[in-house]
Amino acid sequence: MNCLKRICLVAALSAVGCDASSNNLSSEDAAAVSAKKVVIAHRGASGYLPEHTIAAKAMAYAQGADYIEQDLVMTKDEKLVVLHDRHLDTVTNVAGLFPDRHRADGRYYVIDFTLDEIRQLSVFERFEMKEGVATPVFKDRFPLGKSSFRVHTFSEEIELIQGLNSSTGKSVGIYPEIKSPAFHRDEGKDIAAATLSVLKQYGYDEKTDKIFLQCFDASELQRIHDELMPELHMDLPLVQLMGTEEEYRWMLSKNGVQHLATYVDGIGPSASLLIAPDSTVSEIKVTKLVALAHAAGLQVHPYTFRRERNQMPPFAKDYDDFLRIFFDQVGVDGVFTDFPDLTARFVEADQ
Ligand code: G3P
Ligand code: CA
Numbered sequence: 001m002n003c004l005k006r007i008c009l010v011a012a013l014s015a016v017g018c019d020a021s022s023n024n025l026s027s028e029d030a031a032a033v034s035a036k037k038v039v040i041a042h043r044g045a046s047g048y049l050p051e052h053t054i055a056a057k058a059m060a061y062a063q064g065a066d067y068i069e070q071d072l073v074m075t076k077d078e079k080l081v082v083l084h085d086r087h088l089d090t091v092t093n094v095a096g097l098f099p100d101r102h103r104a105d106g107r108y109y110v111i112d113f114t115l116d117e118i119r120q121l122s123v124f125e126r127f128e129m130k131e132g133v134a135t136p137v138f139k140d141r142f143p144l145g146k147s148s149f150r151v152h153t154f155s156e157e158i159e160l161i162q163g164l165n166s167s168t169g170k171s172v173g174i175y176p177e178i179k180s181p182a183f184h185r186d187e188g189k190d191i192a193a194a195t196l197s198v199l200k201q202y203g204y205d206e207k208t209d210k211i212f213l214q215c216f217d218a219s220e221l222q223r224i225h226d227e228l229m230p231e232l233h234m235d236l237p238l239v240q241l242m243g244t245e246e247e248y249r250w251m252l253s254k255n256g257v258q259h260l261a262t263y264v265d266g267i268g269p270s271a272s273l274l275i276a277p278d279s280t281v282s283e284i285k286v287t288k289l290v291a292l293a294h295a296a297g298l299q300v301h302p303y304t305f306r307r308e309r310n311q312m313p314p315f316a317k318d319y320d321d322f323l324r325i326f327f328d329q330v331g332v333d334g335v336f337t338d339f340p341d342l343t344a345r346f347v348e349a350d351q
Contacts, residue, residue, distance in 0.1 A: 037327055037350070038334030039343045040175050041065035042304050043084060047338035049142050050091065050125045052082045053149040057157060061164050064344030067173040067212065069336065070157055073180070074189050079115040080154040080198060086110055086180055090128070092121040092151070111187050115153065123149040138308065154195070158202045173210030177241070181220040192224055196232055205234040207265075212301070214239040214268055218251075218260075225263035237265040239301065244270050257292040266299035266333070272313070274302055274330050279315045290331050302326065303336035305343060320346055 044056030045063055052071065060068050071084040087107045088094040094101070094108040097120060102108050110118065125142045127134045136144050154176065161172055176195060184191040195213070204211045213236050215221050221238055229235055240260050242248040250256045252273070260267065269289060276285035293300050305326075306312070307319040316322035319339070323346045326332050337343040 036066075037332075037347045038066040038301070039064065039340050039347055040067045040069055040301060040334055040336045041340040042069055042336040042338050043071065044068060045338070045340055047138075047141060047307065050123050050149050052084060052091075053123055054152050054157070054160060055149060057160055058164070060340045061161065061170075061172055063341035064348075065172060065340040066334070066344075067175040067210070068157075068161060070154060070174060070176040071179050072154055072176055072191065072195055073110045074184055074191050074194065075110055075115045075118060076112060077114045078189060078194065080191070080194055081110065081115065081118060081151050082154055082157050083110060083151060084179070086183060088113070088118070088121065091126050092123055094121055097121060111184070111189070118151050121151060123151055140308070154198050155202070158198070162202065171210055173212070174204070175212050175214065177214045178217075178220065181215065181217050192220055193228060196224070196228055196234060199236065200232055200234060204236060205232075207235050207237055209236065212237050212239045212266060214241055216241040216243065222263050238263065239266040239268045239299075240264045241303075242267060242269040242273060244272060252289060254292055257289070257296050257298065261296040261298055264298065266301055267293050268301045268303060268336070271302040271305070271326065271335075274300075274326070274332070275313070275315070277313070279313070281315050281317060284315060284325055284329055286330050294331070299333040300331075301334045301336060302332055305335045305337040305339070307339050307342060323347075324350070 041057070041060030043051035044053065045059035046052070046056055049056035049059055057068055070082045072080045073083050073086055074080055083091070085091070086109055088110055089108045098108065098113070098117070101112060103112070125144050126137045127144055128137060129135070134144060158174060161174055165171055176199070178192050178195050181191050199205070199211070199213070203209070213224070218240060221240055225238060240251065242251055251260060274287055274289055276287060279285045290300050305322065312319065312322050316325060319342055323335070323343060326335060327347070327350060335343060
């Protein structure tokens with residue numbers, strides 16, 4: 001964690017408050033926790049296959065995920081594609097195929113390419129350039145440059161999941177995230193309206209449908225709740241994402257959480273907002289955020305649960321212990337994970 005992030009996290013935790021004695025859920029909290037803990041496949045089974053590829057989504061489905069996540073960004077011709085970044089250069093060969101199409105900052109933006117152009121790209125495991133060499137962010141995951149993967153649209157992914165629901169008889173949900181609505185607006189695009197339009201087209205329009213719609217942008221979520229969904233006769237469960245930065249700090253107080261409950265059904269905090277960083281194996285200091293959220297009737301789905309040792313907090317002995325702490329001591333209702341198989345196995349054994 002860099003210095004700035006750590007300062008933000010410490011400030012955020014002082015706002016939410018920590019209480020080592022709150023490890024056990026009160027009966028009121030326990031009642032608010034949904035009976036079935038949910039496994040949300042973060043960008044698919046991204047611990048095993050390049051993130052947000054159709055292969056990673058099919059694997060997540062087969063591994064027992066309850067929900068599969070789609071991060072959404074928009075192309076020049078206003079198609080929604082499933083990619084985490086506004087940029088193409090962190091997971092594709094765009095720089096090799098379209099070397100002159102970067103902006104002044106050197107980045108290649110999804111919004112500057114048509115869907116037909118984006119479909120020509122190969123997708124790889126996430127990488128960063130180090131001294132001119134493409135280096136995987138997660139070194140023990142799917143090897144860089146192997147096999148063949150492509151970018152796909154939001155509609156294509158919904159059709160995959162609904163198709164598998166039809167052929168297996170299961171009912172796996174979707175968990176789309178609207179990425180950077182303010183950026184898209186500055187580019188002349190209404191990504192929230194486009195997302196709702198696709199969802200309605202595929203039959204997601206009621207609170208009871210197997211979907212959570214998530215976003216980091218609080219004002220955009222309020223707009224979705226107050227304006228867009230009523231106009232479209234939709235009422236979907238919404239989730240407010242929270243990072244450790246200053247802009248989310250107001251959400252951590254009792255008043256803040258109660259305000260969130262006026263327009264969302266759940267929160268998706270960074271896991272680091274739920275346990276104080278000075279916790280140890282023998283003393284887990286749980287913050288008050290889950291209790292505040294449950295008291296306000298909100299579900300809590302933190303991110304991101306990964307099995308690599310350097311991706312887990314030091315107070316977790318191993319991945320199962322990481323999950324045990326958050327499900328059994330903190331009392332979360334589900335987690336975003338790169339490893340749906342390990343997490344589904346834990347949840348099944350833990351019920
Ligand atoms: O949406 C939950 C989690 O995925 C948020 O983080 O950056 O992976 O989209 P990010
Ligand atoms: Ca996401």
